[in-house]
Amino acid sequence: MAKKKSAAKTNAMRILDKLGIEYTTASYDDDGEHVLEKGAAGKTAQKIGVDPATVFKTIVMRSDSKEIFVFLQSALHEINLKKARAVSGAKEINPVKPDELLTLTGYVRGGCSPLGMKKQFKTFIDNCALECEKIHISAGVRGEQICISPKDLAAACSGEFVDLIL
Secondary structure: OOEOOOOOOOHHHHHHHHHOOOOEEEEOOOOOOOOOOOOHHHHHHHHHOOOHHHEEEEEEEEEOOOOEEEEEEEOOOOEOHHHHHHHHOOOOEEEOOHHHHHHHHOOOOOOOOOOOOOOOOEEEEEHHHHHOOOEEEEOOOOOEEEEEOHHHHHHHHOEEEEOOEO
């Protein structure tokens, strides 16, 4: 795995440091020209040399009542919208448009971390994370991942483990 010290601490890392939660980082080359599309999390896993089951994408969604929710799902799976609606209590729920992400969270697409968003949103982590000793999440910038225990992540972001798999 490409473990190395990050050049600069991100907000997500500073939060973990403040909480005394152990983590490592993994950096990968992000030339800024990649297309963020289905499969991007799997490509990140390949770049840092880890099992794609351990790389979790952060998906921000808005309900029909305009409430924002954060979902974390393994690179191997898609979120079941029916299950997302059920756990969030929403009648309808859809991903936030990429051009709204920065304004809502403070993060860009491809670098969105569940830690350190502008506001603490209700966060749901797929149960499959519990099958992993460590998972990888965005550190808050493209090209940097945080490797952390799922339970420590849940504690840091007040996340709830739920079934989200399609």
